[in-house]
Amino acid sequence: MPDSDQPEQALSPAGADPVARVLDAPPLPPDVEAVVARWNPQGMALMRAVLGTGAASAVTLIGPDDANTTLLRTELARFEPRIALSDPVADASAAAETTSPSGAAPAAVALILLDAGSSLGTDTLRLVHRLRADGTRILLAMNGIHAYQDWRAVHAHNLDLLATQDAADLDIVPVSARLAVAARAGGDASLLDRSGLTALHAELAAAAAGAEATGDGRLAAVTARVLAETRQRVADQVAALRSGAEPARWREERTTLLAGRDGGRATALSTLRSQLHLARVDLMTDVGSRVRALHTAARGELDRLRPSQLGDYPERLQQAVTELTGAVDVQIEHRLAELALRIDGATGEHAVPARRRDPAPRVGPDPEPRHRGVEDHLMIALGASAGVGLGRLLVSPLALVPTLDAASWLVALLLGAGAAGWVVRARRQVADRAHVRQWVSDALVNVKAQLEQRVATALVESETALADRVVRASTARMVEIDRRVAELEARLRRTAAEQPGQLAACERDIEIIDRRISPA
Template identity: 40%
Template sequence: MTTQQLSDLPAETVDVVTRWNPDGVARLKSGEAPQRGVFVAGPRRAGKTTLAGGLRALDASALTFVEDPIDARVVLMVLDAAAPLGREELSVLDVVARPAVPVVFALSKTDVHRNWAGVSERNRALLARHAARFADAEIHPVAAGGSGVEALLSALLRAARAQAPDPRSATLTVLEQTRRMIVATARSVRETEPGAELRAERVRALTLRDGRRTERVAQLRGQVQLAKVELMHEVAAQCRAAGTTARAEIDRAGRGTLAGYPDRLAEMVREKSGAVDAAVTARLDDLRSRAGVTVSAPETAVPLPEPVVPDGPEPRHRGLEDRMTILIGASAGLGLGRLVVSPLSMVPALDIATIPLTLALGAVAAWWLTRARGHVAERAHVRQWATEALVHVRSRWEQFVLGRLLAAEAQVSEAIIAESRVCARDVDERVAQIDVELRRLVARRNGQLSSCERDLGAVDRGLQEVRLQLGEPNRRVERLNT
């Protein structure tokens, strides 16, 4: 069949072949015969690979082996000498042996099976019964050592030279090659899932749609509780430090220092408040950093209150102990005075003078003892007041710390929720884009498959016409994959 005869086929067939197989059409136009070779067929474990290797080793340039029976000029059917051919061998032969292609038979493993001659005669009879074209078929025995390979090579070369090139066969080959291209492309399109990476990206995006809001909020709560423990410990440490300093200063304080000690305690509380505020600020900054959010104006949530120390202690109430101290002091003073002036009583002239001197010394001793007892009591009074004042200050510090923590937790939670909304919006937009792209890919894939089906139908109609002209049966090409 010439190029003009190719144009006699349906126009859609010619168009499909031109699009899919331009090289084949160019060969037909130039009159060049298609490159063909030997296709080796046979049942499994019949020794096909070993026999083909032996033929190549004998003369590598004499034959060209092909992988597809469509491209075969000669078919080499390898039979096993272990037993006569059966249904499997005949089915393979039906697939590969087209009427226009000669078949050369070889019987392998004759060096292993002694009854190979009987098996060969049985095979010849079965082949003649199977098809009239195989009635006079010659079966060439070959052995693993190379025996019979030269005769087989000569038979293959004779069969190849005896086959005259037929233009119609060339056109049939081009059509079958085109069909094979279309089937392979359709299979590749069908097996390839379009948009696999996009689907994986869509799954990942939906998994993180909320920006891990639940995990971040849970981590934030844990961090807040940890910060609460640390800051409460810091408050307790500052209160203990202030109490220790206050007790030491009060124990050494004189009357004037005790009178102004409320101002000193207020100054100390302001210093400790600064340390507490610095610790809270540093811990909350670390909390925000761990949460990975940025909070605008974080210090405006809970302003730092001015540390207020309660007013100075109430005047100490002078009770029974003070009166008893006066009596005890007077008694002790009189006894001390008598002891001091006892030497003077030995002089009669000074005996009268010892009385006022004794009274004076007793009064001084009573006054000093009473004043010392009052000073000690005043220290205890101020110490008690300082302890109560620090309890009040600690309560204010704890209130301040808890307020700052709650405000920071609320602000960070709002920031996390805001970021989650933005992330969800971005993910929704990206998922919508992915869905559009996936629909486009699916539509494109369906269009490609539909186009392949239409082109395949056009090529099949052309194959049917050419096979009718060649006298070949209208075989299903899918069987060539057997």
């Protein structure tokens, strides 16, 4: 097991040397083996491997010569018995020649390092076949599992590849030297087990046969170290049970869950209402500005139209209103998409509420024909009088000639009639243009009201859909919170009921280990 910075005597009674006490002791009794197997299964496997193989022989290392391999060799060197690893050989064919040189016996054990992020290659499979043909015992380790989230899928795929190559008896040990470093720095035994180095060292110790047992006390040292580490694990568990840190953490988690038991419904609904109100204000303001811009453009266009084109203007205005409605619809959908995205954090969904598009508002019936009133008759009289007066002014020089005096009256009347007709026509054009302009104003007022109703309807429908989404999501979270709270409460009750028995069992296991380390 890994070296510890603390002296092992602190884990055994009265400062005795555990190596000396276990050196000449018989094999572990069944009760001690049961305690070690329960608390330190990797240590038990290591003891059995050392017991079956004696001292460890050198192992040929096949893998990349990089920082990860160096760190793996460094961490493996901290375990007892020490396994001698050769320098790493990266090239598969060169490794085969190194492990089985011409005229020399092949290596007894070879450790092949695989990348946790890629599958087995053809060269590696060919190397496995060659080494197995030479009688070399092969161990496969997938290094660097901490850096890949999908290493389990790669591990399963590699095992399938080995099975298809008639090597189903080979196993791949997932390891991470960096996790082992973190476990050693924090004194976390469970993290060390998850790093896989203890399992890899146990397999290496079991496979590394061929060296003679020298009687140097290596088995006793390993046994003492495993017992000391097992006792430390039990002592740590006793300290954790007596401190009550884990139940306190569960109570804190339960309090946090109960504080947010509504599943965030109140916050989400409040956010939804405020965002809907803001969207309503923005969209209403946008509709008003667009309608005013259309009204201004229509008035300018009416001033430029010829009198003969005024009759076709309602159709042109309807086309402009249709385009304006399309722009308003696009703006509504854009705001609804922003609103749905804003509350996605509360609901977990990412769908814009469906919205029905109604036809564009109609500008209404065409303007009615303008009816002549008193103003028209007054303009006829004013035009005729003005024309006659202008005619008399123009023909006044003719009145000096007696023979042309009668003709001057006829010319004056003709000029008066022409002036009256021009004034009446001009008045009619001005009145018709003003009539259409008034109709446009009334029609756009109606269009604005319909567009505002369109905005309000879209927001009400979206509010209904989004509120239902918020309620469904918060209800699901409430159910999950209740389930988690019930699980924590059951765990707290079970811990309170089982803690005395667990403490007694841990103290009994410590006593069994202490009797083995320091027999009476």
